[in-house]
Amino acid sequence: MPPHPDSTDHFIFDTVSSLLQRWPNTLYRNGHTVVPVTMPIGTVLYHGRITNDVPTVPDWTSVEFDHAYIYCRDGPCYIVSLMATRDLRLAHFDGTSAAKMGTGTLDSQDVLTWGKPFPDRCMDEWQRIEDLCAWGKPFGIEGFLRTGFQSEVMLCDFSAGLQVISLLNYIPKHGRDPAYRLLPLGDPDKDECLPLPPVHYPQPNPPEGWKGSLPESAMADFQGLVTGSWYNRDPGETRFHIEYSALVTFYDTALTSLVAARRGVRRDFHRLTSISVNDTTQVRAELAEAFGRRARGSGVDWGSITRVIVERYAERLETLRYILEPEPSNATQQAALVRVQLLTMLVPYMTTDSVPTNPSWTSSLVQRCSTPPTSLLPAGLLTPQERRIRDAVQGTLREICRRLTLMWVDAFDIEEASEDRARAVLGTWKKHVGELMDWLGWSVWVRCIPGCNPDAICYVPSWPAFVEGDSPYDMTPRCISLLRPGKLA
Structure with missing residues (x-):
């Protein structure tokens, strides 16, 4: 049977496999997941400012110098470098959760702190950080990890578990290229955040003894995007360790008020605006239980498990699509190539009774293919959040295996088929592969x-x-110049 139309197994699976990778969280910017992460001892953070002091209130830090340097805009350029002197526990919001947009990027944060999304408050960041820190304090949450064009850490207390490495006055930046425009990225008809006003920077004086040009603001700011792209793909941002056993997702189908709002809606348009009071209460209660739990779950690395599945099938499914794309000039030959690929993917699950003379040959093949070893873990070993991830893994695998097996039924004897039958089967297979890849929506195929x-x-x-x-x-991905910020390559 195909997945239920309201199933979110593939969304949860992809979320788990994509955490802390910038590319997929940019493609699907409206995050639906909150999960604890650990920032280990020795991690270095940077905070750019125009005053020669360390923040005494909650504030933002960057994981890369280039990001902090952006905030040196109109005067002296001080950057505070900090090192964690112990492990710090943070909460991470997936998606492009640092984006100040009214189109859904902040929905999960708003529901957690204010009970529902407030699109018109997307720029209310100072109140947001104060309320997030107040929410997280009972659970030992000391900050919040968010992703934009770069990872950032919203710190609740700069004096807790952190040591100042340096506080230095850096070379100022000069000017701005008007082709590179800092704006909220959204549909003006849907985004209730107004565009930021044009940026006018005073021209800084170079330090005494300096020769030549100062760093150009456009190029220096652009490096925030460049350094963020280092963490586009697996393994992503490795400086933080994910606590999968406490992962809470708004893709939980028990949150019934969100189910209808997703039907027929593209994933990058999924919102939490329709969440009911009861569902808000339910998800907040789950967050309190999961984040406040002392035991840390089974220890299963669910991220690695999901990524291994992506690695196993992503390239091979893309190969199938490539083989099936052109109109066949020799249908039997093209079908035979598909058969080789299907056999390669399914042979680990084929036994000597995987032939049509066995009445259950296809059902047993699907069962073996879609049952990961983690299904044998005792349910009592897993937290409720881990059981949800386990079910999402099995549900995603089942649809992959179901589609491949349906194709294999026709491919089994295709080498003996007529040209007409092979041509008809190729059309069916093309539909199966296209629908499966669309359903999975893996970002590895977007490049x-x-x-x-x-x-x-x-x-x-x-x-x-x-x-x-x-x-x-x-x-649609495009190549942009590293030498001319804001320009296509």
Whole structure:
């Protein structure tokens, strides 16, 4: 049987496999997950400011110097470097959760703190950080990890578990390239956050003895996006360790008020605006239980488990799509190539009775293919959140295996088939592969083809910067120049 139309197994699976990877969380910017993470001892953070002191109130830090340097805009450029002197426990919001947009990027944070999304409060960041810190304090949450074009840590207390490494006055930046526009990235008809006003920076005086040009603001700011792209793909941002056993997701189908709102809606448009008071209460209670729990669950690395599945099937499914794409000039030959690929994917689950003379040959094949070893773990060993992840893994695998097995039934004797039958089967297979890949929606299939030259990076619209030709919901990858910020390569 195909998955239920309201199933979210594939969304939960993809969320788990994509945590702390920038590319998928940019493609699907409206996050639906909250999970504790550990920032280990020795982790270094940076905070850019225009005053020669360390914040005494909650404030933002960056994981890369280049990101902190952006905030040195209109005067002296001080950057505080901090090191964690012990493990710090943070909460992470997936998606592009640092984006100040009214189109859904902040929904999960708003529900947690204020009970429902407030699109018109997307720029109310000081109140947001204060309320988040107040919420997290009873659970030992000391900050919040969010992703934009770069990872950032919202720290609740700069004096707790952190040591100042340095507080230095850096070389100021000069000017701005008007082609690189800092704006909330959203549909003006849907985003209730108004565009930021034009940026006018005073021209800084170079330090005494300096020769030549100062760093250009456009290039220096652009490096925040460049360094963020280092963590686009697996393994992603490795400086933080995910506590999968306490992962809470708004894709839980028990949150019934959100189910109907997702039907027929593209994933990047999924919102939490329809969440009911009862469902808000339910998810907050689950967060309190999961984040407040002393035991840390089974210890299963669910991220690795999901990524192994993606690694096993992503390239092979793409190969199938490639084989099936052209109109066949020799249908039997093309079908035979597909058969080889199907056999490669399914042979680990085939036994000597995997032949049509056995009445259960297809059902047993699907069962073996879609049953991961983790299904044997005792239920009592897993937290409720881990059981949800386990079920999502099995549900996702089942649909992969179901589709491949349906194709294998026709491929079993295709080498003996007529040209007409092979041509008809190829059309059916093309439909199966297309529908399966659309359902899975894995970001590994979204990339620049052909790849970018060394003087460019692959890019999709990323808050807060527009480059030329951006359309907010057209996530077609493009190569943009590393040498000319805001320009296509």
